[in-house]
Amino acid sequence: GDSVTQMEGPVTLSEEAFLTINCTYTATGYPSLFWYVQYPGEGLQLLLKATKADDKGSNKGFEATYRKETTSFHLEKGSVQVSDSAVYFCALPGSSNTGKLIFGQGTTLQVKP
Amino acid sequence: GAGVSQSPSNKVTEKGKDVELRCDPISGHTALYWYRQSLGQGLEFLIYFQGNSAPDKSGLPSDRFSAERTGGSVSTLTIQRTQQEDSAVYLCASSLVGGRETQYFGPGTRLLVL
Numbered sequence: 228g229d230s231v232t233q234m235e236g237p238v239t240l241s242e243e244a245f246l247t248i249n250c251t252y253t254a255t256g257y258p259s260l261f262w263y264v265q266y267p268g269e270g271l272q273l274l275l276k277a278t279k280a281d282d283k284g285s286n287k288g289f290e291a292t293y294r295k296e297t298t299s300f301h302l303e304k305g306s307v308q309v310s311d312s313a314v315y316f317c318a319l320p321g322s323s324n325t326g327k328l329i330f331g332q333g334t335t336l337q338v339k340p
Numbered sequence: 341g342a343g344v345s346q347s348p349s350n351k352v353t354e355k356g357k358d359v360e361l362r363c364d365p366i367s368g369h370t371a372l373y374w375y376r377q378s379l380g381q382g383l384e385f386l387i388y389f390q391g392n393s394a395p396d397k398s399g400l401p402s403d404r405f406s407a408e409r410t411g412g413s414v415s416t417l418t419i420q421r422t423q424q425e426d427s428a429v430y431l432c433a434s435s436l437v438g439g440r441e442t443q444y445f446g447p448g449t450r451l452l453v454l
Contacts, residue, residue, distance in 0.1 A: 258440065259440045261442070263445075269447065270431065270445050270446055270447040270448050271431065271433075271445040272445070273442055273443075273444070276442060278440075316383065320439070320440045321385070324438065324439055325388040325390075325395065325396040325438055325439070326371065326373075326388070326435065326438050326439045326440050326441065326443070327373060327385040327388050327396060327399070328373070328375075328383075328385065328433075328443060329385070330382060330383040331382075332382050333382060333383070
């Protein structure tokens, strides 16, 4: 069945460091891919998405490119800030037509000043 | 509405009691989803509504869990005879239509079963 695998956390970085959070997936066909973010004490928010191969999603300085050759959707940011500290989830719709999301296990990012 | 709303935001209950969690989706969104976020299991899908019908209930963990949606809008998730393992954050999401549209999440209801 469809699945998402994220790198283990927590990830601890200093402010202005480069961030990569790895995400790989197994899926039938070419589903849309999503990154959601959960800030402390808040609900899940869509961070970015890509709907087809080679698409690049971007938002708030974060980027992720849909790579069908490597079945990956790694999240990157060139210079993280303390305010980026959160839990990041990679997700894709399941193979059924319902669109129910399958999430990775989440990666906690802590950015220190 | 501006976003998905859920109530209550927090619920503490005693083992064996029934609880009802409410979700109010974004106006005009026909698809509604319930998920559960727990420490041991991560984020899990529970049930999907398209309009008032639930074509996918595959994620409900036991027959103590049920959900309904009325008027194509508000949904209620009911947990009967709560157990301590039901403690989790219950998240609701809606999207314009079912399938592969973007889902927008509510703030969640944090349930603690003592």
